[in-house]
Amino acid sequence: MLSYGFVALGGAAGSVLRFGLNRWLSLLLGETLPWGTILINVVGSFAIGLFAAYFESNTRSAIPLEVRQFVLVGLCGGFTTFSSFSLQTLVLLNAGEAGRALLNVALSVALCLVAVALGYMVPNALAGITRSVGA
Known part of the structure; x- marks a missing residue:
């Protein structure tokens, strides 16, 4: 149960950080594109890669499991789940599973776009409204 608490705390911190940074970046860069989301995904992907490499370079006993869960699952996952997706894709590539990595990317993007639509x-359908997505 302790792990859930660490993940929850990290997730809360990551979510608040994402919210504040996204608002600031939107004001700074405008909203012609979702620059905040794009930059947060890039920063989050860099951060999870950095922490994953750091944790792997140290013995498992040197860094408690709860700390790794707080940072990787909670903080980075709350900041952006794209970072988790990116790390999992990299792990597949590093394991020589390029086909599975490509399938992961294609399925994730396509299925998530279908799901959000x-x-x-x-x-709208339940309310009897017919309009296209984004209209």
Whole structure:
């Protein structure tokens, strides 16, 4: 149960950090593109790679499991789940599984786009409203 608490605390910190940084970046860079989200995904992906490499370079006993869970699952995952996706794809590539890595990317992007579109359309359909996504 202790692990859940560490993940929850890290997730809360990562989410608050993402929220504040996204607002600041949107004000700074404008909203012609979702620059905040793009930059957060890049920073989060860098951070999870950095921490994963650091944790792997140290013996498992040197860094407690709860600390690794707080940082990788909680903090980085709360900051951006794209970082987890990126790390898992890199792990597949490093394992010589280029096909599975590509499949992971293709399925994740395609299925998530379909899922968000369906999620967007369901309430409208239940209310009897017909309009396209984003309209």
